Amino acid sequence: MEYSIGDFSKLTGLGIHTLRYYEHEDLITPERNSSNRRCYSDKDLTWIEFIKRLKDTGMSIKEIKHYAELRAAGDPTLFERMEMLVQHRQALNEQIAMLQEHKIKLDEKIEFYRNEIGRVNNGIIEN
Amino acid sequence: MEYSIGDFSKLTGLGIHTLRYYEHEDLITPERNSSNRRCYSDKDLTWIEFIKRLKDTGMSIKEIKHYAELRAAGDPTLFERMEMLVQHRQALNEQIAMLQEHKIKLDEKIEFYRNEIGRVNNGIIEN
DNA sequence: TCTTGACATAGAGTTTACTCTACATTGTAT
DNA sequence: ATACAATGTAGAGTAAACTCTATGTCAAGA
Structure with a gap:
């Protein structure tokens, strides 16, 4: 299948x-057709x-660009690419x-708030 | 204890x-001393x-600012603050x-690379 | 044929979160 | 007393990652 940039978007x-x-x-x-339109x-x-995955896990565009360059260079860069991914996994x-x-600390903080609110509410009820 | 901005940094x-x-x-x-220096x-x-924690977990400065405003307003905002944190925990x-x-996908990709590299290396050895 | 909508490029603008500069003032060591 | 390092303010500059604008082309439907 091929997609226009709108469809691909x-x-x-x-x-x-x-x-x-x-x-x-x-x-x-992406490829281009006879009228210079992008064909994804x-x-x-x-x-x-995969790019989205790398981005979502905190890899910068610059690094992804480097990875993309290696990818474009084909098999000779397989090892280097794997090394990048291993480092990224780390x-x-x-x-x-x-x-x-x-998350643990946040849970604790929320628990603290729950108690505080209880304390303050009791104060209101007692007055 | 009180700290100058340098120490606090x-x-x-x-x-x-x-x-x-x-x-x-x-x-x-922070407070200021008699010569207008910050005293943390x-x-x-x-x-x-705590601010650092919120930031590290993806809360924007703008949101933290809102939280800080609530905090400055004291007890009446306890519940709202807790709600913010509960949402942030989510x-x-x-x-x-x-x-x-x-991470799972990345592991798979790395495994794929390991196999590819093995395949390519065998190709080289066989030639 | 005419218009409309998707697409093209080049380059400007935006947002976020700092980071730095210029310049004035103050505290401290010699 | 003097130099120097730390601090103060105001505002400019930076980097990343988009996001938008202006302007132009082109294929397809009314």
């Missing part, structure tokens, strides 16, 4: 402007979903661990 | 400029650590869940 949830911006940054390079493929779809693990700690 | 890991910026945004309002207290320290839980899914 709906498909991916990324704005048209964002897609063009990503292309400008060499993250993705299913391969592009898979690729952009960062992701740390991020998850940090958030889980924060 | 080292204590919190936030830059002096950032601390002043946070004050400008009304996130924190241990209460400020606890507060800024967002945090979703964020963690999303990252865990991404």
Whole structure:
């Protein structure tokens, strides 16, 4: 299947402007038809979903761009790409661990609020 | 204990400029001494650590500012503040869940790379 | 044929969260 | 007393990641 930029935008949830911006940054390079319109493929779809994943896990556009360059260079860069992902996984693990700690503290804080509110309410009732 | 902005900066890991910026945004309002220098207290320290936690879990400065305003208004806003935190916890839980899914996909991708690299290497050896 | 809507490019503008600069003032060590 | 480091304010500058505007092209329906 091939998609116009409008269709691809709906498909991916990324704005048209964002897609063009990503292309400008060499993250993705869709084919063009005879009238110079962008033709996104299913391969592009898979690729952009992966880009979204990297972004959502905190990788910067600059880093993704680097990854995309390696990808464009083909097999010789397989190892380097894997290394990038392994490093990114490490960062992701740390991020998850940090958030889980924060979550515990937040739970505690909410519990504290629950008690405070109870205390204040009792005060009101007693007066 | 009281701290100068320099000491407080080292204590919190936030830059002096950032601390002043946070004050400008009304996130924190340290006392001033007779010569108009900022005097941060241990209460400020606890507060800024909480701010850092909110930030690290994805709350924007604008939202934190709102929370800070409620906090400054005292007991009458206890419930509203708790509600904010409960909502933020919800967002945090979703964020963690999303990252865990991404982690699984990333693991799979890395496994895929491991196989690809093995395949390519075998090709080289066989030639 | 004419108009409309999607698409094209180049470049400007926006938002967030800092980060830095310029310049004045003050506290401290020599 | 003097130099120097830390602090003060106001406002400009930066980086990232979009997001929008102006202007132009082109294919398809009324």
